[in-house]
Amino acid sequence: xxxxxxxxxxxxxxxxxxxxxxxxxxxxxxxxxxxxxxxxxxxxxxxxxxxxxxxxxxxxxxxxxxxxxxxxxxxxxxxxxxxxxxxxxxxxxxxxxxxxxxxxxxxxxxxxxxxxxxxxxxxxxxxxxxxxxxxxxxxxxxxxxxxxxxxxxxxxxxxxxxxxxxxxxxxxxxxxxxxxxxxxxxxxxxxxxxxxxxxxxxxxxxxxxxxxxxxxxxxxxxxxxxxxxxxxxxxxxxxxxxxxxxxxxxxxxxxxxxxxxxxxxxxxxxxxxxxxxxxxxxxxxxxxxxxxxxxxxxxxxxxxxxxxxxxxxxxxxxxxxxxxxxx
Amino acid sequence: xxxxxxxxxxxxxxxxxxxxxxxxxxxxxxxxxxxxxxxxxxxxxxxxxxxxxxxxxxxxxxxxxxxxxxxxxxxxxxxxxxxxxxxxxxxxxxxxxxxxxxxxxxxxxxxxxxxxxxxxxxxxxxxxxxxxxxxxxxxxxxxxxxxxxxxxxxxxxxxxxxxxxxxxxxxxxxxxxxxxxxxxxxxxxxxxxxxxxxxxxxxxxxxxxxxxxxxxxxxxxxxxxxxxxxxxxxxxxxxxxxxxxxxxxxxxxxxxxxxxxxxxxxxxxxxxxxxxxxxxxxxxxxxxxxxxxxxxxxxxxxxxxxxxxxxxxxxxxxxxxxxxxxx
DNA sequence: CCTCCTTATGTAAACGCTTCCATACACTAT
DNA sequence: ATAGTGTATGGAAGCGTTTACATAAGGAGG
Numbered sequence: 027x028x029x030x031x032x033x034x035x036x037x038x039x040x041x042x043x044x045x046x047x048x049x050x051x052x053x054x055x056x057x058x059x060x061x062x063x064x065x066x067x068x069x070x071x072x073x074x075x076x077x078x079x080x081x082x083x084x085x086x087x088x089x090x091x092x093x094x095x096x097x098x099x100x101x102x103x104x105x106x107x108x109x110x111x112x113x114x115x116x117x118x119x120x121x122x123x124x125x126x127x128x129x130x131x132x133x134x135x136x137x138x139x140x141x142x143x144x145x146x147x148x149x150x151x152x153x154x155x156x157x158x159x160x161x162x163x164x165x166x167x168x169x170x171x172x173x174x175x176x177x178x179x180x181x182x183x184x185x186x187x188x189x190x191x192x193x194x195x196x197x198x199x200x201x202x203x204x205x206x207x208x209x210x211x212x213x214x215x216x217x218x219x220x221x222x223x224x225x226x227x228x229x230x231x232x233x234x235x236x237x238x239x240x241x242x243x244x245x246x247x248x249x250x251x252x253x254x255x256x257x258x259x260x261x262x263x264x265x266x267x268x269x270x271x272x273x274x275x276x277x278x279x280x281x282x283x284x285x286x287x288x289x290x291x292x293x294x295x296x297x298x299x300x301x302x303x304x305x306x307x308x309x310x311x312x313x314x315x316x317x318x319x320x321x322x323x324x325x326x327x328x329x330x331x332x333x334x335x336x337x338x339x340x341x342x343x344x345x346x347x348x349x350x351x352x353x
Numbered sequence: 354x355x356x357x358x359x360x361x362x363x364x365x366x367x368x369x370x371x372x373x374x375x376x377x378x379x380x381x382x383x384x385x386x387x388x389x390x391x392x393x394x395x396x397x398x399x400x401x402x403x404x405x406x407x408x409x410x411x412x413x414x415x416x417x418x419x420x421x422x423x424x425x426x427x428x429x430x431x432x433x434x435x436x437x438x439x440x441x442x443x444x445x446x447x448x449x450x451x452x453x454x455x456x457x458x459x460x461x462x463x464x465x466x467x468x469x470x471x472x473x474x475x476x477x478x479x480x481x482x483x484x485x486x487x488x489x490x491x492x493x494x495x496x497x498x499x500x501x502x503x504x505x506x507x508x509x510x511x512x513x514x515x516x517x518x519x520x521x522x523x524x525x526x527x528x529x530x531x532x533x534x535x536x537x538x539x540x541x542x543x544x545x546x547x548x549x550x551x552x553x554x555x556x557x558x559x560x561x562x563x564x565x566x567x568x569x570x571x572x573x574x575x576x577x578x579x580x581x582x583x584x585x586x587x588x589x590x591x592x593x594x595x596x597x598x599x600x601x602x603x604x605x606x607x608x609x610x611x612x613x614x615x616x617x618x619x620x621x622x623x624x625x626x627x628x629x630x631x632x633x634x635x636x637x638x639x640x641x642x643x644x645x646x647x648x649x650x651x652x653x654x655x656x657x658x659x660x661x662x663x664x665x666x667x668x669x670x671x672x673x674x675x676x677x678x679x680x
Numbered sequence: 681c682c683t684c685c686t687t688a689t690g691t692a693a694a695c696g697c698t699t700c701c702a703t704a705c706a707c708t709a710t
Numbered sequence: 711a712t713a714g715t716g717t718a719t720g721g722a723a724g725c726g727t728t729t730a731c732a733t734a735a736g737g738a739g740g
Contacts (some may be wrong), residue, residue: 032726040689046727075452082727124403175515341665372697377698380718381718405696405697
C-alpha cells in the first residue's frame with residue numbers, strides 16, 4: 027500500500043530520477059544516497075507499480091519466433107480453423123498488442139536465432155534435444171501444446187487430466203459403468219495426461235479402468251475394436267484420447283451395427299471441426315485454442331520483461347461439449 | 354504493430370476521448386462515430402496497450418481475502434518459514450505492489466464475503482462445496498496449493514508430476530532400478546500427481562513401478578515398511594510422497610540397521626525445513642513457496658482487471674535438491 | 681591553468697491511455 | 711420564451727514511472 031516513487035524521493039531528500047536509479051540499479055548513485063533511498067523504500071514499504079514502469083520504459087518491440095516442423099507450417103497455411111492456426115492468431119494478437127513481432131521459422135533454421143528475443147516451440151514434433159538447444163541460448167522459451175518431462179521449460183497446454191476426469195464423471199453420472207479409454211502412445215504427454223485423468227476418475231468412483239492403446243502409425247482401429255469386443259465385451263461408453271480416435275472407433279462400431287449413443291456412448295477430445303459434422307455429432311472436450319495462444323504470448327512477454335520468471339506449466343481447462351454421440 | 358490511440362483518433366477524425374469510449378463501450382457515442390472509429394481501428398490493426406490503460410484507469414485498490422482453515426491460520430502464526438507463511442508473503446508482496454490489500458479469514462466466515470473483491474482458497478482442507486459456494490459469488494477465485502478435479506477454478510500448485518518424474522530419472526541414472534514409491538491418499542490431487550509422475554517415469558524406462566499407500570491418520574510407517582520388506586524385499590531407493598513420509602521411512606530403515614544412502618537411497622518432496630536437518634539430510638524436490646504466492650496473486654490480479662480470464666491450472670516446476678540421503 | 685573524463689544528481693519531458701469537465705445541440709415540459 | 715434533460719463530443723489533466731539532457735564537482739593529463 028506504500029506510496030509512490032515521489033514519496034520515497036521526498037522522504038529521502040533526493041529526486042525521483044535518483045530513486046528510480048536505485049531501484050533499477052542503473053546509472054550512477056553514491057553509496058550514501060543508495061542507502062538513504064533503500065531506507066526510505068523500506069520505511070514506506072514502497073513497491074514500484076508495474077504498469078507505470080512498463081509504460082515509461084517502453085519495454086516493447088521484441089522480436090519473437092515460432093519454431094515449428096514442416097508439417098505444422100503447412101498445416102497452418104491450409105487449415106485456418108484448426109488448432110495451430112487459431113493458437114497462432116491468439117499469439118500474434120497478444121504480441122502485437124505489446125508491439126512485438128512474430129515470425130514463423132522452420133525447425134532446421136536454428137542458425138538464424140540471433141535476430142530474435144524469444145522463441146515459441148510449437149507442436150508434437152518438438153524433441154528434447156531441440157528444446158535443450160534453444161534453452162541454451164538463454165533467451166525466453168515457451169512451448170505451445172507440448173510438455174517435456176524433466177526439462178523445466180515454460181509451457182502452455184490444455185488440461186487433459188481435468189477434461190478426462192470431467193468426461194468420465196459425466197458418463198458415470200448417466201449411469202454408465204463400463205467405460206473404456208482408447209489412448210494414443212503414452213510417451214506423448216498429452217495422451218498420458220488424459221489417460222491419468224480417466225484412470226483417476228474411474229478409481230475415485232471405484233470402477234475398474236480399462237484402456238487400449240492405438241497408435242495411428244502401427245495399429246488399425248478395426249483390430250483394436252475386435253480386441254476390445256473379445257477381451258472385454260461391448261462397453262457402455264468409449265472415451266477416445268482425441269476426436270480422431272473417437273470418430274474412428276465410432277465408425278467401427280457403426281460398421282458392426284452397434285447403435286451410438288443408444289448402446290455405446292462415445293466421447294472425444296479436442297473439438298476439431300469435423301467433430302460437429304460427423305454422424306452422430308461427437309460429444310467432446312473443447313480445447314480453447316485461441317486462449318492458448320494468448321496465454322503463450324502473455325507468458326513470453328512476462329519472461330521478456332523479466333517479471334514472473336519462475337518456470338511454470340500453464341494448463342487451460344477444457345469445456346465439455348455435449349452432442350449426440352453420447353447420452 | 355498498429356499505432357496508438359491517438360492515430361486512430363486522427364484517422365477517424367475524432368478526439369482520443371471518443372476513441373477511448375468506443376473501445377471501452379462507455380459513455381455516449383453515436384452509431385455513426387462508433388462505426389468510423391471501429392473502421393479506423395481495424396484499418397490500423399490497433400490494439401490498446403495494456404500498461405497504459407491500467408495506469409490511466411487506476412484499476413487498483415482491490416480488497417482480497419485469503420480463506421483458510423483454522424489449522425492453516427494457526428500454522429501461519431507459528432511457522433514463519435514453512436509453506437503457507439512464505440506463500441502468503443509472496444501474495445501480499447505482489448498484491449501491495451498493485452495497491453491491493455489482503456486479509457485472512459476463516460472458512461466459516463462465509464457471510465462476510467461482500468466486502469471483498471476476490472478470494473484465495475488455501476490449503477488441503479478446501480472442499481468441493483466451499484469452492485462451489487465461493488464460485489457462486491461470481492467474484493474471482495484462486496486456489497493456492499490445491500486443485501479440485503471437475504471444478505474449473507483457477508489454481509496455483511506445484512508440479513508434482515514433473516518433480517516425481519525428474520527424481521525417478523535421477524535415481525535411474527544412478528543405476529538404481531528397484532525404486533518404490535510411498536504415497537499418501539490418492540484422493541488428494543497432490544499425491545495423485547506425484548504418483549502419476551513416478552509411474553510414468555518408471556514405465557518410460559520400462560521398469561516396474563511399485564507403490565505403497567500410507568495414510569498418516571490410519572497407518573503407521575513401521576507396518577508399511579514391514580509389508581514392503583516382506584512383499585517386495587529391500588528396494589534400492591524409496592521415493593516418498595513428501596518429506597515427512599520420506600523421513601519416517603528413513604527412520605524405520607535406520608531402526609532396522611539399513612544404511613542410507615549406501616543400501617537404500619531416499620528422496621522426499623517439498624523441502625520442508627527439517628529436510629536439511631534430519632540425518633542424513635534429505636534429498637528432495639524443492640517447492641517454490643514464495644513464487645507460488647506471487648503467482649497466485651498475479652493470477653488474481655489479472656482476473657480482477659478482466660484480462661486473461663480463461664481458467665487455468667498453473668503448475669510451478671520444482672527443483673531437485675541433492676543431499677546425503679541419496680546417491 | 682585549461683580541457684577532458686568520470687561520477688553524482690536533478691529537471692522535466694515523455695509513455696499511451698482514461699476520465700472529469702465543459703460545451704453544444706435537440707428535444708420536452710413548463 | 712425558459713429551463714431542464716438526454717445525447718454527443720472535445721480539451722486537457724492526470725496516472726507513476728523512466729530517461730535524455732543539463733549541471734556540477736573532483737580529479738587526471740597536458
